[in-house]
Amino acid sequence: MEEKPxxxxxxxxVNGRPVEVAVRPSWTLLRVLREELRLTxxxxxxxxxxxxxxxxIMDGKVVNACLVLALQAESKEIETxxxxxxxxxxxxxxxxxxxxxAVQCGFCTPGMLMSAEALLRENRQPSHEEIKVGIxxxxxxxxxxxxxxxxxxSVSPKKIxxxxxxxxxx
Amino acid sequence: MQNFQFxxxxxxxDALDFLSDKGDSCKIIAGGTDVIPGLRLEHLCPAHxxxxxxxxxxRGITEENGRIRIGPTTTFTDIVQSDMLKQxxxxxVEAASSVGGPPIRNRxxxxxxxxxxxxxxxxxxAVIALGAELxxxxxxxxxxILHAGDAVEAPYKTQFNPDEILxxxxxxxxxxxxxxxxxxxxxxxxMARAYMNLSIVLRATDDGNISDLRIVPGAVEAVARxxxxxxxxxxxxxxxxNLIDKATETLAAEMVGVxxxxxxxxxxxxxxxxxxxxxx
Numbered sequence: 001m002e003e004k005p006x007x008x009x010x011x012x013x014v015n016g017r018p019v020e021v022a023v024r025p026s027w028t029l030l031r032v033l034r035e036e037l038r039l040t041x042x043x044x045x046x047x048x049x050x051x052x053x054x055x056x057i058m059d060g061k062v063v064n065a066c067l068v069l070a071l072q073a074e075s076k077e078i079e080t081x082x083x084x085x086x087x088x089x090x091x092x093x094x095x096x097x098x099x100x101x102a103v104q105c106g107f108c109t110p111g112m113l114m115s116a117e118a119l120l121r122e123n124r125q126p127s128h129e130e131i132k133v134g135i136x137x138x139x140x141x142x143x144x145x146x147x148x149x150x151x152x153x154s155v156s157p158k159k160i161x162x163x164x165x166x167x168x169x170x
Numbered sequence: 171m172q173n174f175q176f177x178x179x180x181x182x183x184d185a186l187d188f189l190s191d192k193g194d195s196c197k198i199i200a201g202g203t204d205v206i207p208g209l210r211l212e213h214l215c216p217a218h219x220x221x222x223x224x225x226x227x228x229r230g231i232t233e234e235n236g237r238i239r240i241g242p243t244t245t246f247t248d249i250v251q252s253d254m255l256k257q258x259x260x261x262x263v264e265a266a267s268s269v270g271g272p273p274i275r276n277r278x279x280x281x282x283x284x285x286x287x288x289x290x291x292x293x294x295x296a297v298i299a300l301g302a303e304l305x306x307x308x309x310x311x312x313x314x315i316l317h318a319g320d321a322v323e324a325p326y327k328t329q330f331n332p333d334e335i336l337x338x339x340x341x342x343x344x345x346x347x348x349x350x351x352x353x354x355x356x357x358x359x360x361m362a363r364a365y366m367n368l369s370i371v372l373r374a375t376d377d378g379n380i381s382d383l384r385i386v387p388g389a390v391e392a393v394a395r396x397x398x399x400x401x402x403x404x405x406x407x408x409x410x411x412n413l414i415d416k417a418t419e420t421l422a423a424e425m426v427g428v429x430x431x432x433x434x435x436x437x438x439x440x441x442x443x444x445x446x447x448x449x450x
Binding site (some may be wrong): 008024028048050061062066072096114118119137139 | 171210272407
């Protein structure tokens with residue numbers, strides 16, 4: 001019986017909190033988030049970087065958590081959907097997704113939201129095309145994408161200003 | 171995924187020491203977009219995996235002595251967002267922007283695209299068309315320079331030695347007036363492997379004669395290369411229609427075979443004509 005390599009302690013920050021967890025070298029960040037930290041908002045889809053269900057933000061950039069070895073996340077800052085908003089305190093993007101009907105089964109939604117959030121941080125007023133590129137790493141089997149794009153467009157300040165003079169506090 | 175030992179050096183020196191000892195049983199990982207699926211599918215079962223993302227010197231875009239040096243762990247996003255590269259090596263920016271989607275581009279690296287040596291690579295053919303040189307280091311051989319066009323021996327096989335690490339990709343700045351273009355044919359606009367891609371670099375003198383031409387199709391042969399037979403038709407000439415047609419047919423004749431069946435030829439011809447027209 002093959003001996004398993006011993007575990008190494010991984011130290012990183014998750015949703016603003018320091019985390020220490022013992023991991024095996026072959027584990028991915030996705031496995032650590034879901035199985036060790038019980039943050040199951042990040043979904044397991046294809047496990048090969050093709051579907052985007054596992055999209056998280058690492059050091060400010062969207063990545064597929066299934067394509068990061070856990071130990072590569074040492075000292076990094078990870079943001080997951082749990083850090084974006086909660087049921088009692090929904091993020092503007094989450095409210096928009098709900099209002100626009102951008103959620104059907106919901107499986108792609110955490111990844112979509114993280115990609116949308118990362119996009120809006122870099123480009124506060126993305127064009128229709130830029131939104132499409134921004135979510136091009138996220139597959140959705142249910143919605144046909146139109147409502148998702150509308151939901152992201154509708155948190156763009158241009159749209160908000162049309163209806164209200166108040167800023168959204170981004 | 172089979173078990174392995176993980177090592178994450180902070181310096182090139184430490185990486186070289188490790189490879190000189192364990193290179194034969196070690197897989198280097200950077201962005202992991204090719205390596206992790208390979209480990210998961212057990213195409214790769216190394217005893218050791220060496221993470222090079224913590225070696226700061228391996229990432230970045232700098233100018234030295236009129237040449238552009240790109241570190242191997244420079245991501246596709248780094249390349250796409252570089253104003254310096256948009257100005258000087260737009261072909262590389264176009265090729266890099268065609269890879270995957272944002273999460274892939276934030277991790278995937280130029281060194282990885284070269285080292286994986288997939289026949290369907292998007293960035294490697296552009297690197298070849300730009301005449302880049304690859305800097306490799308090892309304890310046994312010191313530093314050696316390899317032309318990008320000589321790097322790949324066979325699909326998924328570079329001629330890098332097990333104790334070697336790619337430490338830089340070096341590009342000459344293109345002379346003023348050089349034009350380039352890239353096209354990728356794939357099943358989707360993003361997140362798709364190329365069925366075919368084409369990189370062309372062209373420079374014409376003031377009187378309209380073509381003084382430099384590189385044509386590198388990708389994803390159509392086992393190993394991407396410049397199609398010099400087609401380049402020769404147009405070199406030194408003005409690009410008139412009859413010559414474009416002749417170059418197209420020469421390209422087609424060179425390419426048809428095991429890897430690119432007859433039914434793909436009309437696509438290759440059209441892509442070539444379209445990309446070539448855009449740089450004339």
